[in-house]
Amino acid sequence: MTSAQQLDKSQDNKYIYITMLNIAACFGVVMLHVNQVFSIHPVGITWITAILIVSLASWPVPVFYMITGATLLDYRKRYTTKVFMKKRFLKTFIPFVVWSIIAFYFYRCIDVYAGRPFASWLPTINGIINYKYIRIYWFFVPLFAIYLSMPALNLLSGKWKLIRYLILYAFISYSVFPFISNTFHFTIDDFYSSPVSAGYILYVLIGYYIHVKPLSKKTRVIIYALGIAGVTIFCVGTYMLTPNYGGYETINQTFMGYLNFPCFFYAVAVFVFFKHCKFTKLMQNDTAQRLINKMHKSTFGIYLVHIFILYLTVGAFHIDIASLSWRIFGSILIFLLSFAFVQCIKRIPLLRYIVP
DSSP, X not given: OTTGGGOOOTTSHHXXXXXXXHHHHHHHHHHHHHTGGGGGOOOHHHHHHHHHHHHHTOSHHHHHHHHHHHHHTTGGGTSOHHHHHHHHIIIIIHHHHHHHHHHHHHHHHHHHHXXXXXXXXXXOHHHHHTTOSOGGGGGHHHHHHHHHXXXXXXXXXXXXXXXXXXXXXXXXXXXXXXXXXXXXXXXXXXXXXXXXXXXXXXXXXXXHHHHHSOOOHHHHHHHHHHHHHHHHHHHHHHHHHSOSSSOGGGXXXXXXXXXXXXXXXXXXXXXXXXXXXXXXXXXXXXXXXXXXXXXXXXXXXXHHHHHHHHHHHHHHHTOOTTOHHHHHHHHHHHHHHXXXXXXXXXXXXXXGGGOO
16 A cells, blocks of 8 residues: 555556555455444354455455565665665655644544543644554554565565475465464464564565465466365454354454464455456556546545544444444545545645655
8 A cells, every 4th residue: 555656557558456455455454444343343244244244354454565565675676775664654654643643633532522531732742653543553563674674574585495495484474373372372473483484574574475476377377276175264263252242352363363374265266366357458547547646646545534434434434333334335435535535635835745
């Protein structure tokens, strides 16, 4: 999301799929947050549909990190490390700070309106950098760590055997080991895990690998099969292991998590699928091309503002968040409202810098 929009290469066949994937992933994030009823663990058909939506929309966050790897791991081909860091600072860190402060005052005003007590009218550095004022901004913390790691990761560019090794080591460390530990109560010391390709670096590396290296049809079929298996395990496993009562604390986490193997397989399959879709005909339509390019360049802004739009919409119209029609069509509404809001902000000279 954040890095793909830096490269306006939608006319380049190699990057058209990144453009489309970026928009689809942004919509998937909106759908996840509109499906907030999942967190209160409803029962009956509402619970089944909530799990289904969460399962099907679990891929966007990993894919955003994969897009970052695909578009930025070889950044030195385009500009220096100094320019790279400056661009990232202006286009991600500044908006993160500004919108975190906006979130602080947004929720303080709501507290005042509701008559709830609060400690202070001033945000703190700790509250901002640790995303205490708006929890969905946790996404930025791994992203910033990835950016700071890029000067070293860039040295891997073109070293395919080493990249494959690091992907495998990271997958075993952060997708397999935790699952074994949680499922079989078999403790594996964290020191066995890869320190070089820790956490979401796994997605950065595999995103770059898939973007650059061609995949045979046989390999793609295997990846798609694993992706289908991953989302099925995520959905059915969570439903079967979660008791039909209680709140969020009763939701079984065995197959959940962005680094867990079901989500990993699913996210990789989605990325590969988009890479091999043919979008060139769609981009030949001038009207569609302009709309797609605008959406592509607005996805970062949509991510920043959609949670505010969602809160205000639900509150103003007293929407039943458990309604299936809301969780499906409401996602489209919130996405489009957020897109329209971002377009308006982009037209204001000073404010456009906070939705790059």
